[in-house]
Amino acid sequence: MTYKKRKLEDLNVLDDFMFSAAASDEEVGKEFCRTVLSVLLQKELGDIQITAQKTIVPCTPEMRGIRMDVEVKESLEDKNALPSLNVYDVEPHLRKEKYFPKHNRFYQAKIDSRYIRSGERDFRNLPNLFVLTITEYDPFGKDQIIYTVSNSCREEPGLKYDDGLVFYYFNTQGKKGGTPEIRAMLKYMMESTEQNVVNEDIKKLHRCVERVKVTPEVREEFMRFEDVIAWEKEKSHEEGIEEGRKEGIEEGRKEGIEEGRKEGIEKGRKEGIEEGRKRMLIEISRESGVPDEDILKQLIGKFGLTEKEARRYLLEC
Structure with a gap:
């Protein structure tokens, strides 16, 4: 078997290498991540810090660690409020994952474990965590563009259970839900060509990607x-x-x-x-x-x- 090498010019944003390279670029990394998150989550972000290819080592050698594709930390404007930080874990997935819910449960636990020090009693300091998984296939088979998952109380569906944790699964092949902006963004991430640059946000993203490809x-x-x-x-x-x-x-x-x-x-x-x-x-x-x-x-x-x-x-x- 001979492996056919790919060309950097042909990589799409959803490719793990391309996504991490763009996110970690000193010149365009912040604009790249801000654009992706603001469109997919339909919200404006404040001041952000980015870490790509972050490894969280296990507590003992026989246990498993994790490698986060891109971690974005957003400082909240109200410095006196708790928590004062939003954390976004962005994970493009081209390889099919059979057990996404438990896979992401493990990732979430490892991420959270870094933000509470020994002896800390006030768990309000734990940042809000948003885990974004982006795939080229439907992880749940319901044809939704977005699956938003958060904890709730079965007996009291209206009860506010504010643990600060939300999972987002974005399906680039989905037909239901989403907004035109989200659909266009996912299409561009799946096929990152000039033909799919259809609005200003994607134009900004495309400039970032093209700049990184010639570095x-x-x-x-x-x-x-x-x-x-x-x-x-x-x-x-x-x-x-x-x-x-x-x-x-x-x-x-x-x-x-x-x-x-x-x-x-x-x-x-x-x-x-x-x-x-x-x-x-x-x-x-x-x-x-x-x-x-x-x-x-x-x-x-x-x-x-x-x-x-x-x-x-x-x-x-």
């Missing part, structure tokens, strides 16, 4: 990223076939090869991408003149490595 640093990172994926796909394909052959001896050769191939490709891709990102961080930082000790701190903070593991990566690169 030398982004182009270089994307080429490295695609090289890693291509190498891992070919490698994992071979490993998957071998694993499938072994399983096929016990459970039927045809079924085993298919299952082994899928598991091998998925496992190899995840591990390869993670490995590639670490090495890209080191190479790009060194080319930019960043001292090794500062790179070490980035490896520990971004990828949850121990100091020993981080130093090993520095020595190997």
